[in-house]
Amino acid sequence: MCSAACPRVGLEIGSLRRKEEYVPFKIIASQCTSCSACEPLCPNVAISEKGGNFVIEAAKCSECVGHFDEPQCAAACPVDNTCVVDRALPRYQAPV
Numbered sequence: 001m002c003s004a005a006c007p008r009v010g011l012e013i014g015s016l017r018r019k020e021e022y023v024p025f026k027i028i029a030s031q032c033t034s035c036s037a038c039e040p041l042c043p044n045v046a047i048s049e050k051g052g053n054f055v056i057e058a059a060k061c062s063e064c065v066g067h068f069d070e071p072q073c074a075a076a077c078p079v080d081n082t083c084v085v086d087r088a089l090p091r092y093q094a095p096v
């Protein structure tokens with residue numbers, strides 16, 4: 001097993017740390033009606049249309065922390081449970 005000094009382990013740990021900084025909502029594509037209501041509300045410009053589908057760029061999503069009390073995409077979306085936390089990734093941690 002590699003030690004902490006192993007460059008590869010360091011790279012992997014670095015990647016995990018970066019992920020913890022950006023925790024994303026995601027859009028369930030099969031439920032999204034492409035109404036575009038969410039797109040202009042994102043304070044981080046994380047939502048965009050790609051080929052007719054609206055997607056959230058995970059690296060830009062901060063769950064609206066520091067901007068709004070609730071995630072704006074989820075609040076605005078007319079389809080329940082379509083803008084949801086991506087549970088495959090860690091929750092956003094606001095800088096201290």
Ligand code: SF4
Pocket residue numbers: 024025041042043044045046047056060061062063064071072073074
């Ligand atoms: S939760 Fe907030 S920051 Fe994340 S995509 Fe939705 S509107 Fe943007």
Ligand code: SF4
Pocket residue numbers: 027031032033034035036037038039054073076077078079082083
């Ligand atoms: S508000 Fe909801 S249904 Fe409309 S584009 Fe965004 S995710 Fe899709």
